Amino acid sequence: MPFTKNQIITLEIEALSNDGNGVAHKDGQAVFVPLTAPGDVAEVRIVKPMKTYAFGRVEKLLTAGPGRIKQDCPVAGPCGGCGLRHISYEAECAAKTQFVRDAFARLGKLDVPVLDVLGAPDTDRYRNKVQLPVGTDENGHIVTGFFAGRSHRIVACTDCKLQPAWMNELAARACALLEENGITAYNEETHTGRVRHLYMRQGWHSGQRLLCFVVNGNGLPNEAEICATLQKEFALTTILVNRNSERTNVILGRRTRTVLGPGVIEDTLAGVPLRMGVHEFYQVNTPAAEVLYAKAREYAGLKPDDFLLDLYCGMGTIGLSMLADCKRLVGVEVVPQAVEGAKETAARLGLDADRADFRCQDAGAAAAQLAAEGARPDVIVVDPPRKGCDEAALTAIAEMAPRTVVMVSCNAATAARDAKWLTEHGYKAVEVQPVDLFPRTKHVECVVKLVWE
Ligand SMILES: C[S@@+](CC[C@H](N)C(=O)[O-])C[C@H]1O[C@@H](n2cnc3c(N)ncnc32)[C@H](O)[C@@H]1O
CATH class of the missing domain: 2.40.50.1070 (OB fold (Dihydrolipoamide Acetyltransferase, E2P))
Known part of the structure; x- marks a missing residue:
């Protein structure tokens, strides 16, 4: 029986869903309740009943879960930013690890180790x-x-x-x-x-x-x-x-x-000098991004003669941060100002186009062109927007068959989908490392290492 609107029920929150809502079950149906913590017992008003699940709102908190803390911002929740300010950072990290594990197991159907999240150096005042x-x-x-x-x-x-x-x-x-x-x-x-x-x-x-x-x-x-x-x-x-x-x-x-x-x-x-205005993508949490880049560099495992392709490269920061490990870098990005920035940085670092080349192109089109030209990168890094990689990009990656693909993503669901696609086209997913670039919000970044089998 579906719930009815305004019905009040008592629920115990079991976990957090990947959009940060608490999840509980009653009569075989899931109920999603924002701003709750695992272990909370609460009277919940059903605000949006659907056929097989419902959304609710806490009317009265009866027992606080072990990770719950006092919220220290009057508008957290309504403002839509901090969805997790009501739980401890430890509980937040545990929940984020679980978000990424769920995405890779359920959406990606991949049996890959997902490590515990690497927490951010700063949890407040971190946005640049x-x-x-x-x-x-x-x-x-x-x-x-x-x-x-x-x-x-x-x-x-x-x-x-x-x-x-x-x-x-x-x-x-x-x-x-x-x-x-x-x-x-x-x-x-x-x-x-x-x-x-x-x-x-x-x-x-x-x-x-x-x-x-x-x-x-x-x-x-x-x-x-x-x-x-x-x-x-x-x-x-x-x-x-x-x-x-x-x-x-x-x-x-x-x-x-x-x-x-x-x-x-x-x-x-990560040691790469940059100049930016307003149009370029730039990771919003600099110290945490440096943790992320260090992991990506480790997963890339570059060798001195390697050719590295950095797709969706923004201002070229990931590729440039690991260029000391390899011979040659090509970066691809669709925003012209970001490509100009990458070229300017390469010039400031004294790198000519044979060593570091940046192209203003769609990643899928550029990868397909490189594959058609017979390019054979040893390692490809992809860091697409939330919607993930275009299938054209994935198809060209599989055709070029680099030894390792490092996938960086701010959306574990699309990363799991794209990793699954690559595992169906010659790759094995070796390890996933979640990294918390966005403390107190529901968002989490992850890095995936895939190797050619
Ligand atoms: C998550 S950001 C990553 C940027 C960079 N790797 C970094 O760490 O700063 C994704 C980038 O992909 C670019 N982008 C989006 N769609 C693209 C496409 N179809 N082809 C190439 N780049 C694209 C965006 O402009 C953005 O710079």
Whole structure:
């Protein structure tokens, strides 16, 4: 019998599902309850009954599970960011290890060892980039915050614990300056108003700071004064304005203008020097990304004469971080600014195109072209977006048959699917290492080692 809406039932939470919800079973049906911990016993209201499962909400916590802790953020949950701030970091790591194990066993149907997650060096204030939507609160004040889960309603947040304090302070100051200057926040429904997002980035090792106003229209009234004030108060390296006048959920528009400073910030990642603006993908948790890259390098097991192909390479950081171990690197990435950044880094490192070459191309198309040209990489690293690798890329990888494939992924479900595909085309999955790049959220990264059999 399906549950009925608003029915109240008592449940004991058994585990966390891979989207961070607690899972319990009653009368043979699964009930998913956000913001619960394994071992919690709670009275739960059914809010969304489906045919064979349901979603519920805690009405009353009767007994707290052993990993539950006091939540230290008033908007965790509604803001859609920290889904796991109510459990200890130890419990979070155990849950994330299980998410990845489940994905590889159930979705990938792979009998591969999945190691315990490598925890992050910092669990708070670790983000090097934020994109805060700008809106208007019920009193007419300009606020920044986050979109509530699965919605475009802004939940105001003045002290997000995932981002450095200066980013929170700058957001509050920028809102005050916008109000003082009579500048409005963008309204998605009416497509009116000016400022859509505040985008901030920090070079983790360099300390350099970038701010970008994402604006509906061409810049801000009193732009020079506002930017000069913020640059002085927050020691900003550069300030940009990005123009986005489209009716779209995509945050950045195509045109970005530099108001102050060089337009980019510099940093290093795993020893690789980088210069970045706003369009390039860059791992958001620098120290944890360095742990991830070290694991990828170990799994790659490169030899001095090897040819390494880095697909979905962003600014080329993974490949460049292991280039000292091999002879030649080719990186493929679809975002032109990222490829320019990779080429610039290679030039700064004194690497010519025979040693490190970067191509602005679709990964599947580039891999197919390389396979057709008879390229035979010894090791291929793939680090695709959440949707995973295109089948064209996987097909070309199997055709080129490198000794080792290292798959880096922020989505264990698609990594398991792609690893399964490769195991059906000549590879054996040897080991999976989850790495926590996103503490206090439901997200987890993983690295997979596959070898040609
Ligand atoms: C998860 S990021 C990894 C970037 C890089 N490996 C790193 O560690 O910074 C995925 C990258 O794939 C790129 N990308 C997305 N679709 C692509 C495609 N079809 N072909 C090539 N690159 C793509 C994105 O622009 C992004 O830079």
